Amino acid sequence: MTEPAGAGLGQARALTRRGLGISVVALVAFAGACVLALGFTPVEARQGLAQKIFYLHVPAAWSALMAFSLVGIASALYLWLHDPRLDLFAEASAEVGVMFSAVMLTTGPIWAKPIWGTWWTWDARLTLTLFLFFIFVGYLALRAAVHDPDERARFSAVLGIMGLVLVPFIHLTVYLFRTLHPQPVVLKPSAPSLPWEMLRTLMVAVAAFTLLYVGLVTARYGLGLARRLRESPDAP
Amino acid sequence: MVAGYVVTTVILLVYVVGLWRRAKQATGDR
Numbered sequence: 001m002t003e004p005a006g007a008g009l010g011q012a013r014a015l016t017r018r019g020l021g022i023s024v025v026a027l028v029a030f031a032g033a034c035v036l037a038l039g040f041t042p043v044e045a046r047q048g049l050a051q052k053i054f055y056l057h058v059p060a061a062w063s064a065l066m067a068f069s070l071v072g073i074a075s076a077l078y079l080w081l082h083d084p085r086l087d088l089f090a091e092a093s094a095e096v097g098v099m100f101s102a103v104m105l106t107t108g109p110i111w112a113k114p115i116w117g118t119w120w121t122w123d124a125r126l127t128l129t130l131f132l133f134f135i136f137v138g139y140l141a142l143r144a145a146v147h148d149p150d151e152r153a154r155f156s157a158v159l160g161i162m163g164l165v166l167v168p169f170i171h172l173t174v175y176l177f178r179t180l181h182p183q184p185v186v187l188k189p190s191a192p193s194l195p196w197e198m199l200r201t202l203m204v205a206v207a208a209f210t211l212l213y214v215g216l217v218t219a220r221y222g223l224g225l226a227r228r229l230r231e232s233p234d235a236p
Numbered sequence: 237m238v239a240g241y242v243v244t245t246v247i248l249l250v251y252v253v254g255l256w257r258r259a260k261q262a263t264g265d266r
Binding site: 009012013016020023024027030034038049050052053056057060099102103106107110111212216219220222223226227230 | 237239240241243244245247248249251252255256258259262263264
């Protein structure tokens with residue numbers, strides 16, 4: 001195997017270190033958000049303690065949909081500009097998005113069971129979210145299966161754009177279809193319909209998850225860069 | 237409710253540790 005270019009590898013190493021450092025800070029912020037949610041936020045009157053999942057499920061959904069939207073945007077820009085950094089970013093964002101989706105798709109049923117009486121229902125919001133997860137698992141599988149870097153970047157960019165198209169539909173499903181899933185309480189045209197203490201905790205959790213997204217994508221970008229340098233040491 | 241917090245923490249920690257190990261291997265960092 002050819003040794004990767006020294007300067008590029010140094011940059012990859014610095015990015016992974018910086019990204020993992022940010023991720024550790026974000027995990028501490030996440031722990032703080034958990035303490036805030038469980039100890040310093042009122043229990044919701046109708047749902048009781050089950051509603052505390054809200055402070056995990058919504059930030060995870062936010063991070064996952066942001067991650068997949070950015071994959072689509074970076075993919076479209078890659079097809080236009082052919083800059084390999086956009087492909088590396090899309091790869092990193094897709095993997096982190098799949099991880100956040102896993103959190104969203106496990107906390108959702110844990111919340112649904114005591115409130116809806118069922119773990120899962122095949123309504124539009126849940127089904128499309130599951131399909132989005134499968135699209136990006138497929139995206140990662142496609143990347144692993146194609147060995148030529150240019151072909152891999154082009155093929156996966158097309159799939160990344162397909163995923164982006166699904167994101168606004170997922171947001172609008174609760175308006176377009178009859179569904180058990182509640183309508184947005186924050187991301188809607190009118191003011192947030194949440195008491196201040198709950199909104200504050202949600203904002204702290206969203207900030208922690210967003211910071212975690214930034215840290216993980218930075219680290220994953222560095223990992224992708226190191227792998228690319230091993231594939232082709234002359235790569236930009 | 238507790239299960240949701242446990243599962244989320246486990247998923248996040250497993251991913252971060254896995255990423256750290258992969259990055260260490262790929263970059264030759266010690």
